[in-house]
Amino acid sequence: MRALIAVVTPLGRLIAVCSVLVWVLGALLGWVEMVLIAVTGLVTFALSCLLTIGTAAVRVQVSLSKRRVVAGGSSSCRVQVEQAGRNRFLPYALEVPVGTGVETFDVIGKQGHDHTFPITTERRGVIVVGPATTVRGDPLGLLRRTVVLREPEELFVHPVTTALRSFGTGLLRDLEGRTTNDMSMSDLAFHALREYAPGDDRRYIHWRSSAKASTVDSKFLVRQFLDTRRAHFAIVVDGSPVAFPDAEDFEIAVSAGASIAVRAALDDIDTTVVAAGQVAHKQGKHRLLDSFSRASFGPVALPELTARAAGVSSGATLAILITGAVPSFSDLRRAAAAFAPEVPKVVLRVDPSAATALKPSTALTVLTLRQLSDLPALLAGGAPR
Known part of the structure; x- marks a missing residue:
């Protein structure tokens, strides 16, 4: 019963109820005109029901020419309709939602139908295409019967990015791992020679230097190394909407983070992205950009996001925090404290009203970004301490 009632539109319910009431009122008052109006309404409702009887056995395939585009680009959607059964069916409409709009096609006859329409994009985001739905009803809109045929598809609109230099040089130089101050007896970065101590691996004895020792009580000399680790960026x-005075500042922040992530992927650097709650850990370039496409304002503050990123990327060698102009330096330090003290931290503040600047400190390096085009020159300004 609920399914039958759901087919009737609010207009159809109004016509059916009013027709019955008018019939009863006309019969009580003896008004033939009112009875005629009621009969006309009920007959119209009955004819509308006849137009919705039956099902269309069809196969619908919805495909996108491009599943990922950059904001401002375009894709196209192809809808193929093919009859699966032999029975004839009345004409019906096929609806394909595209974001907030709907593309509607009329399907008439038994022949297959092939429709292609463009999808233009203006802003970053995810456009949901579908699900494809058949709609059977009447011209007056008294009844509407829908059948969902296909699962929706997603069109990822990636943010606009700017090309950056390889991270082998510049502020974020961290290519192929970096040398730390932690001593090690087995690594690649040679540090110095020291006297042999019980328990040292004899394979690292430097025989030539030991033979050149001139003192009688000299001991063997062994190699000492500095730990190196594979580079891992945490972006x-x-x-938080309170961090950005303007929504466009948030878009610049997302584009800046996406630009760094793309360059890190091209340099084969492991990258963890926490973009306004969207998490991507050690994914390819396209998956990283997908997380930026889904990013949107939320209630989670920056300290909670950095704590989540630090938990996911436990081996991070560089932390990059991107925010707006509102958070103070103490807020940034508190957020950056989620990462280990030995991890260099770089904060990128988006502030179109300020000049592009680089302010290094012992705790973290703070960069001020005025616009996205300034990012390459800003990241080439130095190295974190």
Whole structure:
């Protein structure tokens, strides 16, 4: 019963109820005109029901020419309709939602139908295409019967990015791992020679230097190394609306984070992205950009996002925090404290009203970004301490 009632539109319910009431009122008062109006309404409702009887056995395939585009680009959607059964069916409409709009096609006859329409994009985001739905009803809109045929598809609109230099040089130089101050007896970065101590691996004895020792009580000399580790970037984009005076500042922040992530992927650097709550850990370039496409304002503050990023990327060698102009330096230090003290931290503040600047400190390096085009020159300004 609920399914039958759901087919009737609010207009159809109004016509059916009013027709019955008018019939009863006309019969009580003896008004033939009112009875005629009621009969006309009920007959119209009955004819509308006849137009919705039956099902269309069809196969619908919805495909996108491009599943990922950059904001401002375009894709196209192809809808193929093919009859699966032999029975004839009345004409019906096929609806394909595209974001907030709907593309509607009329399907008539038994022949297959092939429709292609463009999808233009203006802003970053995810456009949901579908699900494809058949709609059977009447011209007056008294009844509407829908059948969902296909699962929706997603069109990822990636943010606009700017090309950056390889991270082998510049502020974020961290290519192929970096040398730390932690001593090790087995690594690649040679540090110095020291006297042999019980328990040292004899394979690292430097025989030539030991033979050149001139003192009688000299001991063997062994190699000492500095630990190196594979580079791992942790990129955090603040998603709190209070951090950005303008929504466009947030878009610049997302584009800046995406630009760094793309360059890290091209340099084969492991990257963890926490973009306003969207997490992507050690994914390819396309998956990283997908997380930026889904990023939106949320209630989670920057300290919570950095804590989440630090938990996911436990071996991070560089932390990059991107936020707006509102958070103070103490707020940034508190957020950056989620990462280990030995991890260099770089904060990128988006502030179109300020001049592009680089302010290094012992705790973290703070960069001020005025516009996205300034990012390459800003990142080439130095190295974190």
